[in-house]
Amino acid sequence: MAEERLRVDALVVGGGIAGMQASLDLADQGYHVALVEREPSIGGKMIALSKVFPTLDCCSCITTPKMSAVAHHENIHLFTYTEVKTIEPNGGSYLVHCVEKPRYVDTGLCTGCRQCEYACPIDLPDPFQMGLSAHRAIRVPFSTAVPQKAVLDIDHCLLCGKCEKACPVDAIDFTQGPQDLVIEARAIVLATGYETTPRDAKAEYGAGKLSNVIDGLMMERLLAPTGPYLHVLRPSDGKEPDSIAYVQCAGSRDETLGVSYCSRVCCMYAIKQAMLLSGALPMADITIYYMDIRTFGKGYEQFYQNARAMGIEFVKAKVGRITEDEYRNPIVRVEIMEEASRVEERKHDLVVLSVGMLPAYDPRPLYGVPIAEDGFVEAACPNIAPPMTAQPGVFAAGTATGPMDIVDSIVMAGAAAAEAAAYLERHDGEAKTYAGRSISMGEKEAIHA
Amino acid sequence: MSTRVDTSLLSEIKQYGAIDIEACFNCGNCTAVCPLTGDASFPRRMIRYAQIGAKDALIGSKELWLCYYCGECSKTCPRQAEPGEFMAAARRYALAEYDFTGIAKAMFTIPWFNVLLNLLLVSFFAVFLLAFNQGTAFDKLALWEFLPEVVVQISGIVLFAIVALAMMVGIARMTRSIANAAHLPISASARGERGQAWCKAAWLTVWQQVLGHKDYREDECEEDRSKPWFLRKWFRHATIMFGFIGLFGATALDFLFKPLGAWVPLYYPARLLGTLSGVLLMYGTTLAMMIRFRKQDRYAAQSHVSDWLLLVLIWSVGFSGFLLEIAAYSRPPATWAYPLLILHVALVMDLLVMLPLSKFAHIVYRPLAIYHQKRGNVESIETIPMGAAST
Numbered sequence: 001m002a003e004e005r006l007r008v009d010a011l012v013v014g015g016g017i018a019g020m021q022a023s024l025d026l027a028d029q030g031y032h033v034a035l036v037e038r039e040p041s042i043g044g045k046m047i048a049l050s051k052v053f054p055t056l057d058c059c060s061c062i063t064t065p066k067m068s069a070v071a072h073h074e075n076i077h078l079f080t081y082t083e084v085k086t087i088e089p090n091g092g093s094y095l096v097h098c099v100e101k102p103r104y105v106d107t108g109l110c111t112g113c114r115q116c117e118y119a120c121p122i123d124l125p126d127p128f129q130m131g132l133s134a135h136r137a138i139r140v141p142f143s144t145a146v147p148q149k150a151v152l153d154i155d156h157c158l159l160c161g162k163c164e165k166a167c168p169v170d171a172i173d174f175t176q177g178p179q180d181l182v183i184e185a186r187a188i189v190l191a192t193g194y195e196t197t198p199r200d201a202k203a204e205y206g207a208g209k210l211s212n213v214i215d216g217l218m219m220e221r222l223l224a225p226t227g228p229y230l231h232v233l234r235p236s237d238g239k240e241p242d243s244i245a246y247v248q249c250a251g252s253r254d255e256t257l258g259v260s261y262c263s264r265v266c267c268m269y270a271i272k273q274a275m276l277l278s279g280a281l282p283m284a285d286i287t288i289y290y291m292d293i294r295t296f297g298k299g300y301e302q303f304y305q306n307a308r309a310m311g312i313e314f315v316k317a318k319v320g321r322i323t324e325d326e327y328r329n330p331i332v333r334v335e336i337m338e339e340a341s342r343v344e345e346r347k348h349d350l351v352v353l354s355v356g357m358l359p360a361y362d363p364r365p366l367y368g369v370p371i372a373e374d375g376f377v378e379a380a381c382p383n384i385a386p387p388m389t390a391q392p393g394v395f396a397a398g399t400a401t402g403p404m405d406i407v408d409s410i411v412m413a414g415a416a417a418a419e420a421a422a423y424l425e426r427h428d429g430e431a432k433t434y435a436g437r438s439i440s441m442g443e444k445e446a447i448h449a
Numbered sequence: 450m451s452t453r454v455d456t457s458l459l460s461e462i463k464q465y466g467a468i469d470i471e472a473c474f475n476c477g478n479c480t481a482v483c484p485l486t487g488d489a490s491f492p493r494r495m496i497r498y499a500q501i502g503a504k505d506a507l508i509g510s511k512e513l514w515l516c517y518y519c520g521e522c523s524k525t526c527p528r529q530a531e532p533g534e535f536m537a538a539a540r541r542y543a544l545a546e547y548d549f550t551g552i553a554k555a556m557f558t559i560p561w562f563n564v565l566l567n568l569l570l571v572s573f574f575a576v577f578l579l580a581f582n583q584g585t586a587f588d589k590l591a592l593w594e595f596l597p598e599v600v601v602q603i604s605g606i607v608l609f610a611i612v613a614l615a616m617m618v619g620i621a622r623m624t625r626s627i628a629n630a631a632h633l634p635i636s637a638s639a640r641g642e643r644g645q646a647w648c649k650a651a652w653l654t655v656w657q658q659v660l661g662h663k664d665y666r667e668d669e670c671e672e673d674r675s676k677p678w679f680l681r682k683w684f685r686h687a688t689i690m691f692g693f694i695g696l697f698g699a700t701a702l703d704f705l706f707k708p709l710g711a712w713v714p715l716y717y718p719a720r721l722l723g724t725l726s727g728v729l730l731m732y733g734t735t736l737a738m739m740i741r742f743r744k745q746d747r748y749a750a751q752s753h754v755s756d757w758l759l760l761v762l763i764w765s766v767g768f769s770g771f772l773l774e775i776a777a778y779s780r781p782p783a784t785w786a787y788p789l790l791i792l793h794v795a796l797v798m799d800l801l802v803m804l805p806l807s808k809f810a811h812i813v814y815r816p817l818a819i820y821h822q823k824r825g826n827v828e829s830i831e832t833i834p835m836g837a838a839s840t
Binding site: 203204249253254255256291317318319320321333334335337340341342343 | 474475476477478479480481482483486487490493494524525526527528529671
């Protein structure tokens with residue numbers, strides 16, 4: 001196993017929207033950036049979304065150009081399907097040991113033609129479609145994946161060899177193993193993102209066992225133009241739902257789950273989805289059960305008022321329980337706080353849990369970066385330099401630092417890039433020899449050697 | 450009608466045990482998860498009353514007494530504000546408001562006073578009874594020669610009359626509070642063609658709810674449902690309640706049919722009833738104390754001093770009663786039973802005094818609240834076709 005070694009100015013961990021933006025902002029200033037992404041494609045959570053609020057722009061149309069820009073930027077070295085394993089300080093820089101997981105596909109040869117995918121006999125739940133449809137054991141992760149290269153799930157592979165025969169460029173390589181990779185970086189930007197509340201987190205909401213109770217990301221896929229059914233259908237029987245309910249704060253502001261904070265995006269994504277549903281299913285009744293509607297951003301309140309005016313029903317009530325009837329129609333139990341207040345059980349065809357944001361990654365063991373009480377990365381100076389962490393040279397951006405929407409993630413990624421650039425300038429011993437910033441990697445190796 | 454705002458209401462209720470209720474942000478999760486809400490709506494509305502200082506509305510809420518504290522609301526509360534414990538505290542508060550003497554309030558809010566008052570009362574009754582002792586016979590056990598039964602009967606009846614009077618005042622105050630809060634004249638619905646509603650509501654209350662434990666059985670939390678029936682909360686309560694009723698019946702039968710101080714065999718009907726009822730009572734109270742001690746179930750995680758007092762008192766009465774029964778049937782005569790008799794009777798008298806002043810009063814207030822609730826339901830169903838004549 002050959003060990004590659006690469007010297008860069010900054011390492012960006014995570015290839016979601018924040019990581020991509022931070023990489024681009026650093027690279028555009030002339031810094032050399034290594035972007036490490038755990039998944040086979042960059043794009044993060046955002047590429048799986050349907051539209052963005054409050055403008056209702058197509059999400060793919062915004063994300064895909066950024067993904068391409070990252071992949072083709074001359075100053076960005078993109079490592080997908082790669083994880084950071086260990087990290088050691090190295091006199092003003094960090095030696096980052098990574099492992100590139102085997103794709104069992106030679107990415108130098110693969111053209112993304114998908115012949116292997118058509119030949120593969122194995123169907124598995126597709127995580128990109130939130131398990132609503134299937135993919136093959138060997139596949140290009142999704143239609144707009146970057147890099148557009150196949151990846152083989154060896155755990156579920158029969159080793160039947162059909163893909164190897166089908167591949168027109170002989171890119172399938174069952175002998176691949178993990179590749180070690182060492183990156184020497186002078187600054188690090190953590191953009192490790194978030195996870196959503198698991199659908200089975202709350203026993204009162206059926207503990208994930210009610211098939212017509214889905215979460216917000218699943219609804220994003222149902223609404224997306226590249227979605228699993230190209231139509232909004234409910235999972236249990238493929239029926240077109242006539243009545244859809246949103247359960248707000250299904251995982252946020254809930255101390256029984258240890259989450260006391262507001263996840264900030266759920267009100268807006270529920271309203272956005274409700275609006276999109278009004279277009280996709282014009283006859284459907286849409287209800288949003290909420291504790292408070294928090295529409296804090298620019299244009300957000302107007303967005304909410306528009307949704308009300310469109311006839312989306314907003315009910316101020318925390319859903320206590322969700323059960324289902326014999327036809328698997330979910331029934332929500334709520335207190336209607338009108339007059340003397342009363343409890344109602346309301347039947348819907350489909351219920352969407354507006355799940356919250358949870359920290360996805362603990363940076364303490366590798367980076368020595370402390371986390372706050374909520375589990376997200378703790379800012380050293382939250383009010384004057386939010387992307388700075390307690391670790392010198394390590395910055396954080398996006399939802400790794402706490403719940404935020406796409407706009408805020410992009411803003412913070414830019415801020416992290418600026419902080420990292422300033423740090424690089426301050427600590428650049430051979431700053432003058434770096435003049436021009438467009439020197440090739442080979443030259444840079446020579447300078448440091 | 451105007452609403453009086455009592456700005457200190459919340460802090461006052463917190464003295465009764467609802468320590469975390471300020472965390473509540475009124476989302477209504479508690480009401481929606483409650484297995485008993487349907488016709489009635491609680492606990493969220495009750496908490497709101499407390500937060501905004503609507504004292505009259507709170508103490509006039511029959512819903513306080515419809516809750517059996519299964520703990521589901523506390524378990525699922527997003528703010529962990531313990532709404533179940535709030536309901537218990539609000540019941541204590543309401544009970545203290547119905548008590549005109551102020552003793553209930555002092556007992557609920559000052560733990561050491563609670564314990565001290567009971568110790569003093571038991572000691573007082575013991576000394577009082579001892580004053581009538583007729584000397585001890587050691588060759589045989591002659592309890593009712595030592596303590597003349599007539600003393601117990603007469604002092605018991607006098608005490609019972611006083612307590613009943615105090616209880617009547619409490620009932621009147623509670624009824625007035627409920628009527629005020631509902632903006633209804635007290636007697637409006639008790640007359641005329643609504644007589645049937647009255648009967649039906651009383652029947653539903655006594656048969657379904659008090660004797661049948663209907664809502665109590667429905668109000669089961671997750672943990673309770675996984676237990677065998679004989680360990681469940683409603684069954685525990687039923688054993689204590691029927692134990693009490695049985696012992697009350699046995700005493701009444703003795704009073705009516707048994708010659709004073711006569712020895713009867715164990716299979717004598719009244720004695721048999723008393724023994725079996727005592728077993729039920731001991732089973733229920735022992736189990737309840739164990740569960741409060743273990744604190745595993747949500748409804749028993751926080752025990753107020755008044756919760757313990759009632760259990761300990763009833764258990765002591767049952768336990769001393771059983772020791773007396775053992776003494777009465779043992780050979781040679783168990784002379785230690787003489788002081789035990791004094792203690793047992795003094796404990797019973799203390800329990801009687803506690804009826805209007807402690808958690809014990811729920812045996813009156815809870816059925817009364819259920820009755821009002823049922824009557825409201827029956828009437829609202831029956832008055833719909835006739836139009837809103839009463840308003």
